[in-house]
Amino acid sequence: MAAAEIRFHDRLNDLLPPPRRGRALAHEVSRRAAIKDVIESLGVPHTEVDAILVDGLSVGFEHILAGGERVDVYPWPIAPREARHLRPVPPACPRFVLDAHLGRLARYLRLLGFDCRYRNDIGDAELAAIAEQEDRVVLTRDRPLLKRKRIQLAHLVRHEDPWRQVEEVCDEFDLYPAFAPFTRCTRCNGRLARVEKAAVAHRLEPLTRRYVEAFLECQDCGQLFWHGSHVSRMDALVERLRRRGLSRQRP
Structure with a gap:
């Protein structure tokens, strides 16, 4: 033998x-x-x-x-120059589908503006079908899932910490130039749009109605977002990622 x-x-x-x-x-x-x-x-x-x-x-x-x-x-990107590349080239702004264990990563990527399909009850067969039918990149920590033939472009997430996972995925697909923070709903993935305060005033708590003037509304689920202390923290995280992207471009 x-x-x-x-x-x-x-x-x-x-x-x-x-x-x-x-x-x-x-x-x-x-x-x-x-x-x-x-x-x-x-x-x-x-x-x-x-x-x-x-x-x-x-x-x-x-x-x-x-x-x-x-x-x-x-692996990508160190293959010899003369080699035939087997890994499909990801788009500049990829769309993702994530397995049921990556909910916090999905929310972070949505915060950065990326289209992420995610449900906490999604099964492997459905996830693979979505990836194939919608040309989405699979993100998973489930190695056997990636052996399915219909999955062509994917990344096996190595880190367990959600923030490290964000950094890992941004590095893997060079997402930094495509950041569009606060344009997607972190809850459902819908698009956010500005909405007049008067149109949503009846939905606000008294202190919010008194002190906040600018609002975003999810066009799919209706969730409201406004600039508060949590948004300031998210701004800082986005800026931290931008600096990371810039540092990777330096020789």
């Missing part, structure tokens, strides 16, 4: 058990197997892979391994 020698490069090693990181892995090929299936059997979803070289030649996920080959697997 012949074995293929497989080496995962750079951050793909994060997805391997510690003893298997940073070294060539011998994988026995007992039958003709698509390289996608072999890579995923070792714990790396295809959505994390940008290029594959087999004995120095660039191949696609459909390539069949017979055994005896040397395989190098690269």
